[in-house]
Amino acid sequence: MASRIQIPATKYPVERFTLANGLRVVLAPDRSAPVVGVAVVYDVGIRSEPEGRTGFAHLFEHLMFQGSANLEKLAHFRHVQGAGGSFNGSTHLDYTDYFEVLPSGALERALFLEADRMRGPRLTEENLRNQVDVVKEEIRVNVLNRPYGGFPWLKLPSVMFETFPNAHDGYGSFEDLESATVADAQSFFDKYYACGNAVLSVAGDFDVAEATAMIERHFGDVPARPAPLLPAFDEPDLTAERRESYTDRIAPLPAVAAAYRVPDPIAAFDAYLPFSVLAEVLTDGDASRLVERLIQRDRSVTNVGGYLGFMGDEYQVRNPTALLLQAHMPPGGDAGKVLRTVDEELDRLVADGLQPGELERTQARMGARLLQGTDEVLGRALPMAVLELQRGRPELLNELPKLISEVTAEQIVTAAATLRPERRAVVEVLPGAGA
Amino acid sequence: MTHTLPDLIPNTELVLPPQAERKLSNGLTVIAIRRAAVPLVEVRLRIPFGRAPLGAATLLSQALFTGTGSMSMLDIAAELQAVGGGLGAGLDPDRLQISGNALADGLGRTLEILAGVLTDAAYPGEEVVTERERLVDNIQVALSQPAHLARVALLKRMFVDHPYAVQTPAAEEVRAVEPETLRELHADRVRPAGSILVLVGDIDPEQAIDVAEKMLGGWSGAAVDGGIPPTPALRPGALLLVDRPGSVQSSLRIALPALTRTDPDYAALSLANLLFGGYFSSRWVENIREDKGYTYGSHSVIEHFAAGSALVAAADVATEVTGPSLLETTYELGRIASLPPGEEELEQARRYALGTLRLGMSTQAGLAGLATVYAGFGLRLDFLREHSAALAAATGEQVAAAAAKHLAPSRAVTVVLGDAEKIEAQLAALTVVERSAR
Numbered sequence: 001m002a003s004r005i006q007i008p009a010t011k012y013p014v015e016r017f018t019l020a021n022g023l024r025v026v027l028a029p030d031r032s033a034p035v036v037g038v039a040v041v042y043d044v045g046i047r048s049e050p051e052g053r054t055g056f057a058h059l060f061e062h063l064m065f066q067g068s069a070n071l072e073k074l075a076h077f078r079h080v081q082g083a084g085g086s087f088n089g090s091t092h093l094d095y096t097d098y099f100e101v102l103p104s105g106a107l108e109r110a111l112f113l114e115a116d117r118m119r120g121p122r123l124t125e126e127n128l129r130n131q132v133d134v135v136k137e138e139i140r141v142n143v144l145n146r147p148y149g150g151f152p153w154l155k156l157p158s159v160m161f162e163t164f165p166n167a168h169d170g171y172g173s174f175e176d177l178e179s180a181t182v183a184d185a186q187s188f189f190d191k192y193y194a195c196g197n198a199v200l201s202v203a204g205d206f207d208v209a210e211a212t213a214m215i216e217r218h219f220g221d222v223p224a225r226p227a228p229l230l231p232a233f234d235e236p237d238l239t240a241e242r243r244e245s246y247t248d249r250i251a252p253l254p255a256v257a258a259a260y261r262v263p264d265p266i267a268a269f270d271a272y273l274p275f276s277v278l279a280e281v282l283t284d285g286d287a288s289r290l291v292e293r294l295i296q297r298d299r300s301v302t303n304v305g306g307y308l309g310f311m312g313d314e315y316q317v318r319n320p321t322a323l324l325l326q327a328h329m330p331p332g333g334d335a336g337k338v339l340r341t342v343d344e345e346l347d348r349l350v351a352d353g354l355q356p357g358e359l360e361r362t363q364a365r366m367g368a369r370l371l372q373g374t375d376e377v378l379g380r381a382l383p384m385a386v387l388e389l390q391r392g393r394p395e396l397l398n399e400l401p402k403l404i405s406e407v408t409a410e411q412i413v414t415a416a417a418t419l420r421p422e423r424r425a426v427v428e429v430l431p432g433a434g435a
Numbered sequence: 436m437t438h439t440l441p442d443l444i445p446n447t448e449l450v451l452p453p454q455a456e457r458k459l460s461n462g463l464t465v466i467a468i469r470r471a472a473v474p475l476v477e478v479r480l481r482i483p484f485g486r487a488p489l490g491a492a493t494l495l496s497q498a499l500f501t502g503t504g505s506m507s508m509l510d511i512a513a514e515l516q517a518v519g520g521g522l523g524a525g526l527d528p529d530r531l532q533i534s535g536n537a538l539a540d541g542l543g544r545t546l547e548i549l550a551g552v553l554t555d556a557a558y559p560g561e562e563v564v565t566e567r568e569r570l571v572d573n574i575q576v577a578l579s580q581p582a583h584l585a586r587v588a589l590l591k592r593m594f595v596d597h598p599y600a601v602q603t604p605a606a607e608e609v610r611a612v613e614p615e616t617l618r619e620l621h622a623d624r625v626r627p628a629g630s631i632l633v634l635v636g637d638i639d640p641e642q643a644i645d646v647a648e649k650m651l652g653g654w655s656g657a658a659v660d661g662g663i664p665p666t667p668a669l670r671p672g673a674l675l676l677v678d679r680p681g682s683v684q685s686s687l688r689i690a691l692p693a694l695t696r697t698d699p700d701y702a703a704l705s706l707a708n709l710l711f712g713g714y715f716s717s718r719w720v721e722n723i724r725e726d727k728g729y730t731y732g733s734h735s736v737i738e739h740f741a742a743g744s745a746l747v748a749a750a751d752v753a754t755e756v757t758g759p760s761l762l763e764t765t766y767e768l769g770r771i772a773s774l775p776p777g778e779e780e781l782e783q784a785r786r787y788a789l790g791t792l793r794l795g796m797s798t799q800a801g802l803a804g805l806a807t808v809y810a811g812f813g814l815r816l817d818f819l820r821e822h823s824a825a826l827a828a829a830t831g832e833q834v835a836a837a838a839a840k841h842l843a844p845s846r847a848v849t850v851v852l853g854d855a856e857k858i859e860a861q862l863a864a865l866t867v868v869e870r871s872a873r
Contacts, residue, residue, distance in 0.1 A: 005518050005540055008474040032472040033797035034447055070438045074721060081716045082783035083443050084790010103790045105444030112441050133728025133753075137684070141731050141751045145684045147579040218438075249681070252579045253572060285521060286500070286512035296508065299565055302572045330572050361516040368519030368538050371473040375798045433579055 005360075007367035009401040010374050014384065014394050015208055021224035022196030023118075025215055026384050026394045028203040030377075036204035037377030038110040039099040039385040040118070044192035045092045046170035047233050052179075055135070055172015058091040059180060060188050062131040064098060065089070067122035068113075076113055083109050092311055093170070094318045095386055101378050104205035108214045111202075115218040118195060123185045132177050139171050147250045151429055152257035152326050153310045159244045160259050160425035165233050166320065194225035201385035201394070204377035234320050237261045241421050245335075245428035253302070255429040256335035258342070259322035260419045262308060266318060266391055273403060274411035275323050276314055279306040280362045281354070281412060282325070282345075287361070289345050294327065300338055301327040315400070316386040323419065335428045339421070349416045354409045367401040446789065449823055451816050452802065455640035457648070461655050462628030465647045467640035468806060468816070470799050475519075476542045476636030476643070477803035480533040480549070481811050483629045484526065485661035485741065486598055490608035491620050494563070496526040497570050498617060499533070501562035503555040508562055511548060520545045522552075528599050529663065529741040530811060531625070536800070539637040546650035553625060553654050558617040571606045581679060581751070585686040585852040588677045588871060589747070592848050593690045595670075598663055599740060626658035627651070631810045635803040666743030668692070669848045673869035674761075674862055678855035685757040685853030686749070687764065692841050693737045693744040696812060700837050702825035704746075707838035708735055709784040711771045712748050716783065718767045719748070727763065729756045739812065746841065754854055758861025761851070765844045765865070772843040775835040788826045792819055 015027040049056045067073040080087045085102030098117075100110045143149035154169050161167040200219065202211055238261070263271040282290045283306035294301040304327040308314035327338055373379040374397065384394035454468040484492060500522065501508045515521055518541025524533045537545040577583040587603065594600035632651070634643050669692055694701045705713075712719035712735035723729045733750030752760040776784075795801045796819065806816055851862060855870065862868050 005538055007519070008538070010473060030472065032470070033793075034450075035794055035797040074716070074725060077716045078783060079440065081714055081787045084446070084786050084793065086791065086794065087715075101794055103446050103793050105446055106790075108441035109443060112438070116438060130725065130728045134724055134731055137729070137751070137753055138731040140684045140753070145581055145682060145751070147576060250579050252575045285516060287509050287516055292509060295569070296562070296565060299568065302569050328572070328576070330568060357513070357517065361513055364519040364538065364541075365516045365521065368475060368521075368536060371475045371538075372536060372800060375473045375475070375800070377797070 005364050007364055007401050007405045008371070010371065010398050012374070012380060012398055014398070016388065016394065019216065019219055021220070021222055022226065023219055023222065024199045024388055026199060026201035026388045027208055027211060028201070028380050028384055029206055029208055030203065031205050034104045034205050035101060035377055036104045036107045036110070036202060036206055037099065037101045037381035038107070038114060039097055039201045039378065039381040040114045041095045041097045041199050041385040041389050042193055043095055043197045043227060043230065043389055045094045045096055047093050047165040048192065049168070051164050052176060053184060054168050054176045055170065056176070056180060056184065056188065057096060058171065059131065059135050059177060060185060061089045061091045061096050062135060063123060063127060063185055064117050064121050066127040066131065068117035069119040070116050073122065073127060079109060079113055085110070091170070092313055092316065095316070095389060097382060097385065099378055099382055107202070107206055107211065111214050111218045114200065115222060118193065118198065118219070118222050121189065123182050123189070125182055128180065128182055128185060132180065135177060136174060143171060147248060147252065147433070148255060148429060151255060152324065152427055155246065155427045156257055156259050156324070156425060157310060159242050159427050160238070160322065161235060163233070163235050166235060191228050194227055195219070195222050196225055197227035199385045199389045201381045201388065203381035203384065233318070238423050238425060241424055241426065243426040243428070245430055247430045247432040249432035251429055251431045252433045253331060253431050254329045254333045254335065255327065256329065256338055256426065257324060257326035258339060258424045258426045259324045260424050261320060262323050264319035265315070265321060274407050274415040276308055277362060277366065277404060277407045278412050278415045279308055279323055280366055281358065282306045284362060284365060289349065290325070290342065293345055294338065294341060298341060299330070300333065300341065301329050303328050316383060316390070318390060339426065343421055346416050346419050350413055353413055359409050359412065363405045363407070366404050370401050446793065449793070449820055451819065453640060454816065455644055457644045459627070459648055459652060461652060463651060463654065464631045464810070465644045466631065466633045466806060466810060467638060467643040468635040468802055469638060469640055470635060470802055471637040473799065474539045474637045475536055475799060476539045476634055476638055477536045477799045478522065478534070478545060478549070479633040479803050479807040481631045481807060482531045482625055483529070483658060483661040484531040484624055485529050485663040487620065487624055487661065489601065490604040491612045491616050492526055492531070493604050494567055494570055494609055494612050495617050495620055496524040496531055498558055498563050498566040499524045499556060500552060501566060502557045502559045503551045504557055505555070506551060511552065514548055515545060518544045522549060528602055542634070542638065542643060543646050543650065546647055550650045550654060553651070556621055558614045558621070560614050563614040563617060567609060567612065570609050574603065574606050574609065577603065581682065581684070581686045581852055584677065584679065585688045585850060588675060588852060589688045589690060589850045592675055592850055593669060593745060594666060597667055599666060599742070623659055624661070626656045627654045628658045631807070633803055633807045633810060635806065636799045663742040666740065669745070669846065671846055671848055673867040674849045674851060675871055676855055676859060676862060676868050677850060677852040677871040679852050680854055680856070682852070682854045683754060684751045685754055685851055685858055686751050687760060688850045689748040689764065690848040691746040691748070691846055693746040695744050696739060696814065696818070696822070700833065702822065703829040703833040703837040704841055705737065705788060706781065706784050706826065706829055706834045707771060707842060708737055708746060709788060710776050710780060710834070711735060711767060711838070711842055714784070714787055718771065719764065722767060723750065723752070723760055723763050729753055729760045741812070754857050757851065757853060757858040758864055761862060761865055768842050768844040768847065771838045773839070775831050778831065781831055781834060785826055789823055792823060
């Protein structure tokens with residue numbers, strides 16, 4: 001066995017300040033490549049959608065690209081790409097993000113574009129109808145026309161949770177999408193897209209003083225609007241296993257996913273973090289416990305994965321959330337048997353603890369993956385923006401490798417002991433495509 | 436206060452990172468590049484694999500790390516993990532590629548383990564059977580995916596009986612592969628001659644090559660010739676309709692002729708491709724997504740294989756507007772092939788092309804990918820400079836000429852996968868349709 005390797009951490013400098021209008025700003029300069037990443041995150045996501053408007057947070061994300069105070073439709077795309085950059089946005093359970101990566105000479109342009117839509121997107125009937133159509137095609141291509149579409153992230157929440165914010169389908173129903181109005185969009189913008197409810201972050205090749213002046217210049221006169229009160233989304237844990245299944249008419253093979261509630265990712269971060277390492281101990285690579293047992297030894301699954309957060313956003317999610325395990329099975333596979341084996345392996349972990357070196361090598365691999373993520377400017381700008389938004393601690397990104405390396409074997413065992421069958425929600429995919 | 440678009444600060448000159456290259460006595464070329472932003476190293480190894488039997492080669496790529504004479508599958512994975520590392524293999528019609536990364540301090544150990552796999556892979560019976568079953572299951576799942584099925588049909592239509600025509604093995608073909616076949620294939624083909632190792636990260640390039648030489652110098656043996664004949668010219672003809680009953684979208688795929696990266700007209704064709712459908716601000720996306728809402732996304736890209744290049748355009752569109760989507764696509768191809776581009780439109784595409792080259796080389800993984808792909812075609816990173824200069828110099832006339840020659844709808848090979856009952860009449864109103872025999 002190789003001697004224990006040191007897990008290095010990143011040391012990106014992080015500056016934070018708040019503009020007079022309430023917009024929080026995070027700067028992480030690094031001049032190693034002539035590129036910048038710009039991210040704006042708003043503290044609104046799928047969990048804040050009104051009832052009867054499933055999918056609205058995501059639909060609204062699309063509308064934010066359809067022109068703004070000083071820009072025509074299509075202008076945003078053209079200005080970012082015409083500066084040599086790329087852009088996108090994404091909607092999560094607890095936030096919505098917008099981002100660009102560009103050659104560093106285009107920083108001010110990106111700031112202008114983000115400030116302009118923070119002032120106000122062009123919410124027109126024509127743009128709304130167009131983007132409802134586009135979103136329907138997005139759902140078709142990602143969910144309806146594809147085997148295992150939306151499995152498990154769209155399928156498990158309704159089994160695990162009771163309340164509308166946690167349980168509903170974040171992509172939304174066609175019926176809800178089609179009935180959305182411009183007035184709905186305007187009130188959603190007014191309530192949630194306030195500068196007091198947003199964080200701007202910039203990472204990469206820039207001078208802090210110059211960037212600060214640019215940010216003041218472009219965002220300083222966005223009218224101040226306070227953040228809305230954030231509701232608590234918590235609900236009671238399961239006391240008995242919940243299992244559901246559905247037939248996927250185009251899936252050729254069975255699949256199963258299970259979710260277990262984990263501690264509050266923010267208020268109980270110390271208790272939460274070991275679950276992140278546990279998920280890797282169970283499923284990261286050929287040396288992990290569930291891969292070794294379920295794939296190599298039993299051949300009862302074809303592949304298996306484990307992670308925190310329904311969208312895999314383990315450090316960018318609020319309570320309540322879960323540890324998920326998912327597996328695809330060979331023809332005739334038995335989900336019940338797979339789950340019983342998972343229980344056995346968890347029991348074994350709790351009874352016997354970790355093997356020598358098992359924790360250290362898992363931590364080393366996690367450290368390497370964190371480093372790879374932060375090598376990209378957006379791999380810093382985006383998580384730092386969300387860490388500021390949810391915790392006021394963007395520098396946590398630099399600290400994660402060390403914190404992960406400090407998780408102990410005892411903490412892993414304690415975490416594993418909570419993953420009991422009576423606390424889990426399970427969803428099975430029954431193959432409908434004549435396997 | 437007025438709100439006007441800020442000017443761009445012009446790009447600084449393209450700076451290539453420090454690098455070194457050495458061809459080892461066993462025929463392996465090692466390229467090492469320094470980008471020290473994070474203490475990691477990216478590892479890529481490309482081994483020529485053209486004309487290898489598809490079923491066996493695909494399984495070999497999946498079973499390569501299942502054990503050596505001295506290490507089990509679990510040992511290999513655990514020992515790599517211990518230095519923050521991971522390696523995996525993949526296959527394309529030209530090459531076997533091993534990819535992964537590790538903490539920079541773990542480079543030596545990672546290459547040592549890799550060397551063990553290259554020189555002493557065991558393909559143990561039990562593990563190979565497990566990987567074989569997994570591969571068969573994965574093929575079955577792939578065959579339920581519209582994107583995969585459309586790709587299969589398009590490749591067949593583009594390449595007919597050329598080796599590139601089939602890139603995924605049939606399940607029965609994989610089921611027939613025995614561990615011994617893998618051992619033989621490995622002995623014949625997993626060889627250093629003609630192979631290229633690329634290392635990128637927080638490394639001293641010369642020292643990293645020394646480490647590679649020490650660890651991989653004992654890998655030996657001559658490789659068989661994996662050369663592939665040039666790809667045939669595309670043969671436009673009837674639109675091929677592939678039935679997928681119950682499909683709620685139609686997958687539209689179009690192949691057009693293209694040029695290799697080193698062709699003098701390549702930069703002009705790249706820009707023409709961007710203008711048509713190669714980026715979000717292209718005519719095709721603005722038309723069928725942002726104006727008409729027919730699709731979530733459409734995209735065209737120039738694909739390069741060792742034996743030839745092709746331009747492939749793809750969109751998944753609502754079933755009820757399949758015909759109109761083809762109409763708009765044909766219109767945009769015809770328009771770019773017949774009329775010169777607008778000046779501002781061309782400058783925008785040019786700036787995008789130049790900017791994304793910089794973005795692509797701003798991470799270790801991006802640099803490793805670029806350097807590896809280029810090296811596979813006999814090019815080095817300095818090609819970035821040449822290509823940038825060519826992009827900067829291409830005129831509107833050259834772009835129009837490239838588009839007229841390559842993007843004309845009359846040159847297109849078209850495949851549509853969808854619910855034939857619902858879309859055949861729509862398509863037949865626009866072009867000659869032939870149903871796929873299956």
